[in-house]
Amino acid sequence: MTLQKTLDLGRTLGVLLAGGQGSRLFELTGAECKPALPFGETRRIVDFTVAGAVRSGIRNLLVGTQYCPATLEAHMTSRWGHAFNSIHMRHGPTVTGTAEGYAGTAAVLSDNISDIDASGAAEVVVLAGDHVYDMDIAAMIADHRSAGAQVTVAVDAVPLSDASSFGVMGTDADGRIRMFVEKPRNPPHMPGDPSRALASMGIYVFNWKWLRQVLLADRANPESSHDFGKDILPHAVAEGVAFAHTRKADADGHAPYWRDVGTLDAFRLSWIDLRDGLARCRLPETAAPLHRTLTPGQSGWAGYSIQAGGLSLMPPLGGTRRWTLLDGTVVLPGARIEPGARLTRAIVAPGTIIPADLVVGENASEDARWFRVTAGGTTLVTAPMLARRMAAKVTQYRSASLITDHV
Numbered sequence: 001m002t003l004q005k006t007l008d009l010g011r012t013l014g015v016l017l018a019g020g021q022g023s024r025l026f027e028l029t030g031a032e033c034k035p036a037l038p039f040g041e042t043r044r045i046v047d048f049t050v051a052g053a054v055r056s057g058i059r060n061l062l063v064g065t066q067y068c069p070a071t072l073e074a075h076m077t078s079r080w081g082h083a084f085n086s087i088h089m090r091h092g093p094t095v096t097g098t099a100e101g102y103a104g105t106a107a108v109l110s111d112n113i114s115d116i117d118a119s120g121a122a123e124v125v126v127l128a129g130d131h132v133y134d135m136d137i138a139a140m141i142a143d144h145r146s147a148g149a150q151v152t153v154a155v156d157a158v159p160l161s162d163a164s165s166f167g168v169m170g171t172d173a174d175g176r177i178r179m180f181v182e183k184p185r186n187p188p189h190m191p192g193d194p195s196r197a198l199a200s201m202g203i204y205v206f207n208w209k210w211l212r213q214v215l216l217a218d219r220a221n222p223e224s225s226h227d228f229g230k231d232i233l234p235h236a237v238a239e240g241v242a243f244a245h246t247r248k249a250d251a252d253g254h255a256p257y258w259r260d261v262g263t264l265d266a267f268r269l270s271w272i273d274l275r276d277g278l279a280r281c282r283l284p285e286t287a288a289p290l291h292r293t294l295t296p297g298q299s300g301w302a303g304y305s306i307q308a309g310g311l312s313l314m315p316p317l318g319g320t321r322r323w324t325l326l327d328g329t330v331v332l333p334g335a336r337i338e339p340g341a342r343l344t345r346a347i348v349a350p351g352t353i354i355p356a357d358l359v360v361g362e363n364a365s366e367d368a369r370w371f372r373v374t375a376g377g378t379t380l381v382t383a384p385m386l387a388r389r390m391a392a393k394v395t396q397y398r399s400a401s402l403i404t405d406h407v
Helices: 023-029 046-056 070-083 092-096 113-119 137-147 160-165 208-219 228-239 264-275 364-370 383-406
Strands: 012-017 060-065 086-091 123-128 131-133 151-159 167-171 177-182 196-207 242-246 258-260 304-307 310-313 322-327 342-344 346-348 379-381
Touching (some): 023 264, 023 379, 046 070, 046 123, 046 137, 060 113, 070 086, 086 092, 113 208, 123 137, 123 208, 131 196, 137 151, 137 196, 137 242, 151 160, 167 228, 167 242, 177 228, 196 208, 208 228, 258 264, 264 346, 364 383
Parallel strands (some): 012 060, 012 123, 151 242, 322 342
Antiparallel strands (some): 131 258, 151 196, 167 196, 304 310
16 A cells, blocks of 8 residues: 555645746746646656655645746646645735735735635645655655644755755754755765755645644734745744655665756756656656646657767758757757757757757857857757847848949
8 A cells, every 4th residue: 555545635735836936047037937847758847746645645635826827827728637635826016905915935825815714735745836746745744744843844864066056955864954054155064074055945835723823923024025935934933843864775876866947957967867767766657646837849849760879850851851959958849950950058949949050069169149148068059049149140141242242
């Protein structure tokens, strides 16, 4: 018998935080919230979180949206509606009656207290909708109940050099959290391991009765930022009622997959991990039947065949075969690659048509003239960037032609 079948989750409500823009992804989220970004031919980032909820037996979900929610709302209904008893979409500006919407992550719950009360929830599981990970939420809920905790935080060991992007904590031997610092400049390392820190994954289990009182007090506090990491968790740690949940390794000793894909480098590398089977991460379609909302052929991959050193594109009948190199490159749905292009460590945004003569990733200074290049060597290519490049080259060509004609 599986764990989810032994747990009574009838009074457990999932709350999905899915309103983030993901500003470090720059043009990719110019008109789309981060959770709704494609992540694979038929997936979006949010699918990994929702799949974990489905596998764990959570059947009622409240989704807090804020930035550019249209695609996400449609996707949640069409892709996941059949897997839940209820999905309540709660858009920040609509709920609050303000253009700003929710004032912080905790405000998603405090502004929807009446809906949570009406659900009859005794427990609330708060889920981050913008990470790519494999999570047994049922095991976390079981640990939460066993410890008698008011709040349980999912944690993972991260490189100390990356820890400033997370909430960092210290725990007792029994898992009780004794110290929590949100995004510290100089994060403390794990005891006995100076290379890593214990980081919050942004996934929490709360006893609703306790959390409800804390949220009401937080909402009345004009000094609060209404944020789980900055305000709610420090309160729980001070009370001594917060515990950490560490995901268990698989039978081969491998840690479960978790990536914050909030930067262009992380987005590209994680996509490749999953595409090429390099990550031990269950895919969303294993949790529920796939009802496609993204069409594979939209990305221009139909007709490609894997070859040593790159990808070959087969042109229409009667055409000449041309090699197209896509080395460490991600092509998002809605983009197309013309035969003959060479792209290394690139991300091709939706709606982009890569011309046959384009070379990316071999000359950093030339790439930086037209595209967005990260310190980690990832190059983002979008349709407007290519249009500016083409316009500049046309102007340059015309200027050179005028000089030649004059001479």
